Amino acid sequence: MRAYNFNAGPAAIPLPVLERAQKELVNFNNTGMSVMELSHRSKDYEEVHNRANSLLRELLGIPDNYEVLFLQGGASLQFTMIPMNFLKSGQTGHFITTGSWSEKALKEAKTFGETRILASSKEDNYTHIPTNYSLNDVENGAYLHITSNNTIFGTQWKEYPQSPIPLIADMSSDILCTEIDVEKFDLIYAGAQKNLGPSGVTVVIVKKEFLETAKEDVPTILKYSTHSKNNSLYNTPPTFAIYMLSLVLEWVKEQGGVKQIQKINEEKAGYIYSAIDESNGFYKGHAEKNSRSLMNITFTLQNEELTKKFLQEAKERQFIGLAGHRSVGGCRASTYNAVPKEACEALAKFMTEFKNQNS
Amino acid sequence: MRAYNFNAGPAAIPLPVLERAQKELVNFNNTGMSVMELSHRSKDYEEVHNRANSLLRELLGIPDNYEVLFLQGGASLQFTMIPMNFLKSGQTGHFITTGSWSEKALKEAKTFGETRILASSKEDNYTHIPTNYSLNDVENGAYLHITSNNTIFGTQWKEYPQSPIPLIADMSSDILCTEIDVEKFDLIYAGAQKNLGPSGVTVVIVKKEFLETAKEDVPTILKYSTHSKNNSLYNTPPTFAIYMLSLVLEWVKEQGGVKQIQKINEEKAGYIYSAIDESNGFYKGHAEKNSRSLMNITFTLQNEELTKKFLQEAKERQFIGLAGHRSVGGCRASTYNAVPKEACEALAKFMTEFKNQNS
Numbered sequence: 001m002r003a004y005n006f007n008a009g010p011a012a013i014p015l016p017v018l019e020r021a022q023k024e025l026v027n028f029n030n031t032g033m034s035v036m037e038l039s040h041r042s043k044d045y046e047e048v049h050n051r052a053n054s055l056l057r058e059l060l061g062i063p064d065n066y067e068v069l070f071l072q073g074g075a076s077l078q079f080t081m082i083p084m085n086f087l088k089s090g091q092t093g094h095f096i097t098t099g100s101w102s103e104k105a106l107k108e109a110k111t112f113g114e115t116r117i118l119a120s121s122k123e124d125n126y127t128h129i130p131t132n133y134s135l136n137d138v139e140n141g142a143y144l145h146i147t148s149n150n151t152i153f154g155t156q157w158k159e160y161p162q163s164p165i166p167l168i169a170d171m172s173s174d175i176l177c178t179e180i181d182v183e184k185f186d187l188i189y190a191g192a193q194k195n196l197g198p199s200g201v202t203v204v205i206v207k208k209e210f211l212e213t214a215k216e217d218v219p220t221i222l223k224y225s226t227h228s229k230n231n232s233l234y235n236t237p238p239t240f241a242i243y244m245l246s247l248v249l250e251w252v253k254e255q256g257g258v259k260q261i262q263k264i265n266e267e268k269a270g271y272i273y274s275a276i277d278e279s280n281g282f283y284k285g286h287a288e289k290n291s292r293s294l295m296n297i298t299f300t301l302q303n304e305e306l307t308k309k310f311l312q313e314a315k316e317r318q319f320i321g322l323a324g325h326r327s328v329g330g331c332r333a334s335t336y337n338a339v340p341k342e343a344c345e346a347l348a349k350f351m352t353e354f355k356n357q358n359s
Numbered sequence: 360m361r362a363y364n365f366n367a368g369p370a371a372i373p374l375p376v377l378e379r380a381q382k383e384l385v386n387f388n389n390t391g392m393s394v395m396e397l398s399h400r401s402k403d404y405e406e407v408h409n410r411a412n413s414l415l416r417e418l419l420g421i422p423d424n425y426e427v428l429f430l431q432g433g434a435s436l437q438f439t440m441i442p443m444n445f446l447k448s449g450q451t452g453h454f455i456t457t458g459s460w461s462e463k464a465l466k467e468a469k470t471f472g473e474t475r476i477l478a479s480s481k482e483d484n485y486t487h488i489p490t491n492y493s494l495n496d497v498e499n500g501a502y503l504h505i506t507s508n509n510t511i512f513g514t515q516w517k518e519y520p521q522s523p524i525p526l527i528a529d530m531s532s533d534i535l536c537t538e539i540d541v542e543k544f545d546l547i548y549a550g551a552q553k554n555l556g557p558s559g560v561t562v563v564i565v566k567k568e569f570l571e572t573a574k575e576d577v578p579t580i581l582k583y584s585t586h587s588k589n590n591s592l593y594n595t596p597p598t599f600a601i602y603m604l605s606l607v608l609e610w611v612k613e614q615g616g617v618k619q620i621q622k623i624n625e626e627k628a629g630y631i632y633s634a635i636d637e638s639n640g641f642y643k644g645h646a647e648k649n650s651r652s653l654m655n656i657t658f659t660l661q662n663e664e665l666t667k668k669f670l671q672e673a674k675e676r677q678f679i680g681l682a683g684h685r686s687v688g689g690c691r692a693s694t695y696n697a698v699p700k701e702a703c704e705a706l707a708k709f710m711t712e713f714k715n716q717n718s
């Protein structure tokens with residue numbers, strides 16, 4: 001039986017994608033080799049590589065004046081590469097902090113230059129996306145950094161800031177979850193292991209004009225321009241992870257694209273949020289309603305003992321990954337694109353049953 | 360039909376490894392999930408992770424006072440991380456340059472501090488491993504960096520320097536090819552895509568005592584200590600690549616370990632070097648005999664036209680990846696651990712046939 005996979009990342013991958021990868025694993029495209037045995041300079045691999053690039057462009061409506069890069073090191077390496085490339089002396093990196101990941105991005109930027117917290121929901125234990133900030137006095141800002149979705153706290157931006165300075169977003173946990181206007185951003189980055197495929201590849205979407213403003217004195221491999229000039233083939237890319245990314249993107253397209261995926265995600269999250277809201281306080285959502293994430297649904301039960309019982313019974317029914325992050329506790333259901341509607345319906349049903357039996 | 364895969368990297372992976380990965384791809388260890396869908400904090404994944412670590416320790420005889428790390432970014436990121444962590448102000452990084460990859464390592468180190476070329480075979484177009492160097496005046500050296508095998512030129516160190524300062528080796532293209540004495544080295548690194556598995560994971564073996572001398576003012580993700588303190592789980596590791604690494608290591612063990620693999624590698628390379636040496640000059644080896652690599656066999660034919668014809672006919676017989684690197688030309692057969700003996704025999708036979716028909 002296939003598990004109901006609510007892992008926070010690495011996370012579910014669409015079953016048809018896994019089945020296709022399985023079928024092709026030993027002999028890709030009649031080459032007599034696995035895709036992971038192909039030279040990254042071969043025609044067969046380059047087709048995979050370029051297909052992943054063009055599918056992402058198509059699905060997100062990425063304009064031609066943006067580069068799409070496939071890097072390694074996850075969002076954590078981006079936390080360092082961004083200030084290394086773009087936080088110039090005499091300028092300030094502005095941050096809106098909405099959880100642990102934005103805090104980490106801020107912490108790394110601090111070691112490279114001036115930073116400022118423009119707004120934060122830290123005092124409220126990150127239950128919401130801040131709205132009480134002004135963008136009037138950021139003129140000398142190098143950039144404004146946000147985290148579009150907060151896996152640990154279960155909040156998500158609904159409307160992005162109209163930033164007068166370059167806007168950078170960590171979209172690791174919600175890229176391709178809803179339609180976005182790429183042109184609002186100068187740089188978007190996302191580790192693949194939530195909505196894009198397996199861990200080991202990081203997608204960067206960067207405006208060419210912004211790229212041209214980057215600092216020069218950066219080590220070769222940590223310069224975005226090194227990768228943009230070489231179609232992400234400066235050094236050996238993580239070829240199998242990029243192949244899996246290409247298959248996941250094909251799958252998103254087959255579902256009807258991001259617009260349709262968004263509709264399904266709203267339904268999926270809807271089942272679980274309804275189970276919370278209709279539980280008469282048996283379950284309590286961590287996030288404020290207008291900041292609720294479509295991707296990570298965080299909630300608590302009345303006490304530790306009940307939480308433990310809930311997680312235990314859930315596990316017995318093959319619901320995987322429902323324990324909240326160790327820094328918050330409680331429960332979390334991650335309902336990324338590849339988590340099927342049936343899994344979310346089944347979880348909502350189980351939550352209601354468990355409530356009825358334990359209240 | 361399975362191709363005769365002589366790719367320089369990404370390269371051949373043992374067929375039984377691919378078949379096992381295929382079998383387990385959709386449902387790993389009865390979890391109802393693919394290995395790439397597992398949380399990196401789950402028991403199932405941690406077993407894979409720790410198994411890769413302990414198998415590598417066993418196969419290479421790595422002592423307890425060494426850390427084994429699984430990183431991302433390939434050797435190219437190591438070129439930057441090494442001087443960032445270990446090239447201190449007032450000290451010198453010493454290099455013996457034996458090809459393009461050592462030159463790249465040197466180039467990146469230069470941007471962080473003082474460097475010195477202790478020896479080089481550049482003037483001879485890297486046909487051999489230098490022996491005309493002295494290690495008497497390196498007292499203030501931060502480290503001595505070597506590249507144990509040179510994929511492009513087809514040379515390989517047979518005896519490592521007895522270095523009075525920490526010895527660092529890029530073993531990307533020959534790790535596990537022959538038995539080595541790890542205790543001679545302070546740091547060994549290797550991108551996986553030649554002898555260890557798919558691209559996307561980099562193995563680092565580092566002496567704890569050396570690690571403790573590292574600089575402090577290094578970005579978190581680029582500090583070796585960040586990864587050693589967290590068993591390479593500080594951020595999400597490339598879980599599928601590490602899983603494949605664990606399967607390749609199992610396979611090496613089943614073959615009888617590195618000692619037996621070395622014996623097979625000597626036979627394999629022997630077939631092809633014999634075809635060169637017995638060709639009466641029809642094929643000319645690039646490397647000097649005492650520097651010949653067991654992993655990358657480089658040779659030229661008398662002219663461009665004949666080379667083209669050779670590569671074309673080879674391709675028709677499913678010999679893949681025989682064109683020399685674009686910077687050298689000619690031909691190259693990469694005979695990594697996973698390339699079967701039969702493939703090497705078949706290539707040697709073809710080379711002799713081609714010679715007989717064209718001389």
